[in-house]
Amino acid sequence: MKVLIVEDHPEIAALYTEAFKARGWDVERAESGAEALNMLAESTPAVVVLDLFLPRGHGIEVLSEMKSNPQYKKIPVIVVSGRLSHEEIDAAKGLEAEVILHKTEITPFDLVQTAQKLTM
């Protein structure tokens, strides 16, 4: 199982990476929206963990690109943001993100568990 973690903050990216690896996942990391789309084109992950506020391409744009492309449409996306207001929630919901979470409400292992449920 492979997860693509799109997160620009190194410490948080490291946290999620460790948690996924500890549960036996392969992890790929992207630090920007543009990088995430490039990586998706190269290999298909089982789940995408997507932050919203990213340099070079907002998370919503990545989500929109993924959900409108038949190739990536079925990849479940977990939106994890530190600034998740109702506007962002509505936007992510509208684009059919599978799960939308605020960073502070979950632990890294909660995130892995959520990813596991989505890929079952």
Place this chain on the structure above:
Amino acid sequence: MRETEARWRLEIATKVELFYWALLIGYVAIVSWWPGFVAGWDTVIFGAVYTLYIPVFHRRFMSALLKYQPHLATIVDELMGLILISVIIFLTGAWTSPFFFLYFFPILFSTLLHRGLGRVSPWWVVITELTLLGVMAFDAAVLTGILSNTLLAFINIGALFLIAGIVTSVLYNLEENWRAKEEAERAQRLAESAADKLRDLNALKNDFIAVATHELSTPITIAKGRLSMALDEGKIKLSEKDRHYFDAVTTSINRLGALVRDILTVSRLDAGLVRLVTGAYPVEQIVKMALKKIPADVRVRVVHEAPKRELPKAELDASKTTEVLEKVIENAVKFTAHHSDGKRGTVTIRYSTSAEHILVHVDDQGPGIAARDRRKIFERFSQIDRSRWEQQGSGLGLYIAKEIMKLTKGTIEVAEYKGGTRFTLFFPLAEGGK
């Protein structure tokens, strides 16, 4: 402002004078037919010319003078008045009157009037009145001198008093209206600029909150993540006491996280940025979705009583209503747990309907809320029992719940229920019912 006001006052002064002269000339014209009247048509013509001169030329001349030589304007005005009145006196022969000294009153009062008008002073009305009285006294003097007929003079003085009273009150009202209008405009300008400032400040505040909550969530996420991973992976061996300490740290971090999320929500609600995506939904489904998100607590059993018969659909925003229910149920669980005293408490969710609403009741076995505090719990950071809410939660949960319910045209109420508390959420029925 100062100049506009001075101009306006000059205009009023001119009107007062115009009135006075019109009155005098008209008066002279009428009494010209009176037997023994010594003044001829020259007086009448002079008066008429002067009367026309005031509105047509005098005002313009004085306005121009006021603009370039404001101090000179008053002096010139007075001098002209003095000269003109003197001409009248000479033409009518009033200087032979024993009451000639009264002539000085209108001059004095007129000067005072102009000075008064030059300033922002409410007493100018009194001066106007006095001036008119002076003018009348002068008229009386003229008439007595010319006609030696005091009776006629007094009759006419009565009429002049009446007219003077009316004119004064009209002028007074004009002044009042003008002042009121000016003040209303100024107040409006002030209010508008204050509102603009507030709007800017509010936007700034909301931006700040959005950025601040984002920045705050990073360290919270890291602290929470690292702590949970360390404890989860058993890296740290904990004694009972240490476990207690770490639980306190976890609770505090969780509370901080909840606070950050709720503050962001409140700022969005305050800024009117929360948009609704409403539709017809079965409330029961929404409750089930909310229940999935409630963290299990061994001290509390959550009972979801199925409705006795199928419920009609309600008009609501599914995601935001789930959040509302989550907050209300979480609140019920929290207080039931704290009040359990070792026994397992119960939170029960029940349904009922009214003509226009579907009601969801969330009943807890918590300590209950005193009647006087029930309204307060929906306020931000309500502190009905500080120690209680400080343990967990942000103090904003019920405020958010109330605000979102209000947005979706529903309501939330609180009441006592078997020693505990009952929260009732009213959801409006969707159009078309089922």
